[in-house]
Amino acid sequence: MDNRTYETLETAWCPGCGNFGILSALKGALGSLDLDPHNVLLVGGIGQAAKTPQYFHANSFCGLHGRAVSPAVAAKIVNPKLTVIINSGDGDTYGEGGNHFIHNIRRNVNIAHFVHNNQLYALTKGQASPTTMQGMKTDVQVDGSSSIPFNPLSVALAAGAGFVARGFSGRPDHLAELMKSAIRYNGYALVDILQNCVTFNKLNTLTWYNSRVYELDQSHDTGDLNKAMALAMELDDRIPLGVLYEKQLPTYHENNKSLQDGQVLAGRRNDPALIAKFMREKV
Amino acid sequence: MYNLLVGGAAGQGVETTVAILERFLKQAGCGIFTMRDLMSRIRGGHNFARIRFGENAPKSHSLLLDGIIALNAETIGIHQDDLKPEGFILCDSSVQTDDPRAIMMDMANIAKTLGNVRAAGSVAAGAALKYFGIPVDAEHAAAVFEASLKAELVDVNVRAALAGHQAMAQKVDPAVGTFSDHMIVSGNEALTLGAMAAGIQFYSAYPMSPSTSILEFLSGKAVELGIVAEQAEDEIAAINMAIGASFAGARAMTGTSGGGFSLMVEALGLSGIAEIPLVVVDVQRPGPATGLPTRTEQADLKFVISAAQGEFPRMVIALRHHEDAYLQTIRAFDIAEKYQTPVILLSDQYLADATTTIPLQDPGLAKSSEKDDILTKGGYARYRYADTGISPRIIPGDNRGFAAADSDEHDEHGRIIEDATTRMRMMDKRMNKLEMLKSEIIEPDLLGEQNPEVLLIGWGSMYGPLDEAVRLMNLKGDKKYAALVFGDIWPLPHRLLEEMALGAEAVINVEQNYTGQLGSLVREVTGIKTSASVLKYDGRQLSGEEIAERVAKEGF
Ligand SMILES: Cc1ncc(C[n+]2csc(CCOP(=O)(O)OP(=O)(O)O)c2C)c(N)n1
Numbered sequence: 056m057d058n059r060t061y062e063t064l065e066t067a068w069c070p071g072c073g074n075f076g077i078l079s080a081l082k083g084a085l086g087s088l089d090l091d092p093h094n095v096l097l098v099g100g101i102g103q104a105a106k107t108p109q110y111f112h113a114n115s116f117c118g119l120h121g122r123a124v125s126p127a128v129a130a131k132i133v134n135p136k137l138t139v140i141i142n143s144g145d146g147d148t149y150g151e152g153g154n155h156f157i158h159n160i161r162r163n164v165n166i167a168h169f170v171h172n173n174q175l176y177a178l179t180k181g182q183a184s185p186t187t188m189q190g191m192k193t194d195v196q197v198d199g200s201s202s203i204p205f206n207p208l209s210v211a212l213a214a215g216a217g218f219v220a221r222g223f224s225g226r227p228d229h230l231a232e233l234m235k236s237a238i239r240y241n242g243y244a245l246v247d248i249l250q251n252c253v254t255f256n257k258l259n260t261l262t263w264y265n266s267r268v269y270e271l272d273q274s275h276d277t278g279d280l281n282k283a284m285a286l287a288m289e290l291d292d293r294i295p296l297g298v299l300y301e302k303q304l305p306t307y308h309e310n311n312k313s314l315q316d317g318q319v320l321a322g323r324r325n326d327p328a329l330i331a332k333f334m335r336e337k338v
Numbered sequence: 339m340y341n342l343l344v345g346g347a348a349g350q351g352v353e354t355t356v357a358i359l360e361r362f363l364k365q366a367g368c369g370i371f372t373m374r375d376l377m378s379r380i381r382g383g384h385n386f387a388r389i390r391f392g393e394n395a396p397k398s399h400s401l402l403l404d405g406i407i408a409l410n411a412e413t414i415g416i417h418q419d420d421l422k423p424e425g426f427i428l429c430d431s432s433v434q435t436d437d438p439r440a441i442m443m444d445m446a447n448i449a450k451t452l453g454n455v456r457a458a459g460s461v462a463a464g465a466a467l468k469y470f471g472i473p474v475d476a477e478h479a480a481a482v483f484e485a486s487l488k489a490e491l492v493d494v495n496v497r498a499a500l501a502g503h504q505a506m507a508q509k510v511d512p513a514v515g516t517f518s519d520h521m522i523v524s525g526n527e528a529l530t531l532g533a534m535a536a537g538i539q540f541y542s543a544y545p546m547s548p549s550t551s552i553l554e555f556l557s558g559k560a561v562e563l564g565i566v567a568e569q570a571e572d573e574i575a576a577i578n579m580a581i582g583a584s585f586a587g588a589r590a591m592t593g594t595s596g597g598g599f600s601l602m603v604e605a606l607g608l609s610g611i612a613e614i615p616l617v618v619v620d621v622q623r624p625g626p627a628t629g630l631p632t633r634t635e636q637a638d639l640k641f642v643i644s645a646a647q648g649e650f651p652r653m654v655i656a657l658r659h660h661e662d663a664y665l666q667t668i669r670a671f672d673i674a675e676k677y678q679t680p681v682i683l684l685s686d687q688y689l690a691d692a693t694t695t696i697p698l699q700d701p702g703l704a705k706s707s708e709k710d711d712i713l714t715k716g717g718y719a720r721y722r723y724a725d726t727g728i729s730p731r732i733i734p735g736d737n738r739g740f741a742a743a744d745s746d747e748h749d750e751h752g753r754i755i756e757d758a759t760t761r762m763r764m765m766d767k768r769m770n771k772l773e774m775l776k777s778e779i780i781e782p783d784l785l786g787e788q789n790p791e792v793l794l795i796g797w798g799s800m801y802g803p804l805d806e807a808v809r810l811m812n813l814k815g816d817k818k819y820a821a822l823v824f825g826d827i828w829p830l831p832h833r834l835l836e837e838m839a840l841g842a843e844a845v846i847n848v849e850q851n852y853t854g855q856l857g858s859l860v861r862e863v864t865g866i867k868t869s870a871s872v873l874k875y876d877g878r879q880l881s882g883e884e885i886a887e888r889v890a891k892e893g894f
């Protein structure tokens with residue numbers, strides 16, 4: 056597919072922002088998959104990360120803070136021909152949108168969800184997010200964040216997710232491959248992407264991440280849930296990157312009897328004869 | 339016209355007995371209106387329904403009773419004061435009462451002998467029908483029970499109904515009309531059938547009384563229709579899902595009650611600024627917070643017309659009666675799509691749960707979406723400035739352009755902007771749709787005298803009670819009374835009201851809330867101040883008699 060159609064427009068990010076690595080990875084991934092941008096829908100919530108859909112020539116939906124997943128899955132439900140991809144922040148996804156995160160894992164609609172995890176709220180200028188490390192000081196968490204950090208990957212695994220991966224904005228080529236696998240995966244696919252924030256996160260810097268991340272190799276069995284869980288918990292000195300877990304599960308579309316055979320609901324009307332029949336049942 | 343109350347504890351079968359009675363009555367030709375008063379519990383407490391039936395189609399309930407079917411003693415104590423002197427109380431022989439109007443029947447034992455003690459309600463139904471001269475024969479009875487019971491329960495209930503019919507004597511002349519070919523539907527069912535006819539493809543909701551039966555009805559028919567009815571994880575998800583489905587080109591709706599609507603508010607604004615068609619149903623119940631979960635109120639009007647930060651065009655339609663619920667729901671979808679904006683349907687528990695007889699409706703009324711020429715010289719622009727305010731809408735998958743939605747203020751292509759000029763032009767573009775909507779709105783229905791001296795105003799489900807109130811008051815003959823009942827309520831149609839108010843000596847708002855929300859909205863929009871208010875906020879709908887009495891008490 057023609058790379059140019061996913062050309063980048065001017066962004067609202069700081070120089071050196073991890074979002075650029077993620078953007079280039081997504082560009083690469085979309086460019087190498089054989090997709091017509093008219094059938095691609097990029098969805099975001101609100102935040103710096105969530106502006107990503109604005110920088111592509113494709114269909115875009117930038118909704119409300121915390122509410123990226125709900126419209127994304129619904130769009131996919133009514134039109135399975137669309138490739139639906141969410142790019143949003145850790146605050147958007149795990150904080151404000153936490154309930155949707157959990158329940159859409161369970162719903163298992165075939166979408167790819169890329170979470171730009173800079174471990175804080177960037178757009179609102181650096182407050183703690185659910186993934187902020189304990190002790191990190193911000194203008195609000197003046198004595199350091201005291202809450203236990205939320206672990207998105209172990210939560211996703213526990214909730215039954217079929218595709219769970221971790222990427223890093225500093226390794227865009229590796230990330231692009233993860234994104235491609237997530238987009239190709241038939242079901243809800245989560246890629247939590249570690250991302251440096253040059254302006255607000257002075258703790259989890261590029262150097263901090265670079266000294267910890269390592270790429271999982273062929274020897275990792277992605278079908279082993281216990282191993283995946285152990286890897287998801289590995290977040291201290293060493294942080295694994297790659298697909299932690301992958302398993303094919305029945306998707307929402309496969310489970311829903313109205314959605315067999317690629318039925319597109321968008322633009323469809325109901326048969327008046329059926330409605331007349333429902334009315335006669337009330338006589 | 340007769341009025342029969344069926345009461346008992348939750349779990350005693352009040353609802354089944356009522357459904358059976360309704361079917362027999364309609365089969366005989368009666369018009370029916372049944373209102374339900376249910377407690378928010380699964381067992382115990384006191385539930386009842388008033389079935390009003392006769393030669394005409396009643397439009398509301400009435401308090402004065404011709405008969406009571408008491409499935410327990412408590413029902414007698416609570417309702418015997420509403421019973422006419424010549425009325426009857428049908429109860430099981432085991433029930434203790436010294437009311438001389440009681441007819442004791444061995445209902446439980448008859449049912450037990452026939453093989454199932456739970457068929458006692460059918461014995462009572464058969465007996466009551468006989469009292470009113472309504473025939474029950476084996477063949478018809480089978481059809482009635484097949485419609486509402488599991489196959490293995492049909493036979494014993496048919497025999498129970500026949501036994502009850504046999505054991506009772508006919509006391510009054512039957513009052514039957516020509517309604518046997520009508521449907522019996524609840525307000526929520528009428529609304530749902532309307533949504534189906536409108537072409538709904540996606541419904542998402544979180545269960546909340548009294549809106550849940552919409553989700554249930556759609557779920558039951560989803561596979562046959564080939565549509566999706568999704569139980570969302572919360573109301574925020576429900577509305578955002580409906581918006582996403584609509585953005586992708588499916589006709590979509592969400593529904594809830596006031597509590598859930600409160601959670602939906604931010605997304606309502608998203609539908610407004612991103613110009614995504616959306617139908618939202620608020621089936622009102624008394625608030626605030628959890629309030630009275632299974633009772634009725636009309637206290638969300640001012641909330642829904644202004645809900646969400648900022649300003650954007652919206653339309654609010656209050657559903658007045660069952661046929662209206664069907665027709666206005668179809669219209670809501672058409673208007674939401676035409677103006678690319680949210681349309682809110684306001685119903686309430688009274689209408690939602692009440693069942694009535696209405697004719698079969700035309701299933702083919704929905705308008706086909708207008709496909710205007712979406713491309714202009716500069717290529718496609720989702721939010722192209724247009725005199726009407728209505729920009730060319732494209733859905734994802736159309737290779738002529740890209741669909742874009744943004745909750746941030748945006749330019750013609752849907753990209754975030756912050757400059758003052760674009761902001762102004764976009765606001766003006768969107769708000770012009772509100773002006774356009776004003777040409778779309780329908781004036782309120784006028785009931786009663788054409789040139790009234792006393793003009794009552796009401797909205798939504800107050801239609802039926804006001805219709806009855808005006809009729810009762812005009813019977814007195816001392817003054818001329820009329821009522822204007824608003825369906826379209828935002829933007830508020832005010833031409834007819836202003837005309838009628840000029841000739842009337844008094845305008846009185848009749849509403850099921852504490853503050854008189856329509857009264858104050860009318861004052862805000864027209865400057866007309868009502869002379870008096872008839873308000874009720876105990877969770878129980880005003881009846882026609884009550885309204886007439888209260889208006890008289892106010893000195894009109
Ligand atoms: C309902 C609501 N609450 C709060 C905000 C303010 N807000 C905008 S973005 C954001 C947090 C962004 O953090 P994250 O999702 O991690 O994205 P980032 O900017 O870090 O990429 C907040 C709190 C909002 N827009 N809407």
Ligand SMILES: [Mg+2]
Nearest residue numbers: 144145173175
């Ligand atoms: Mg963040």
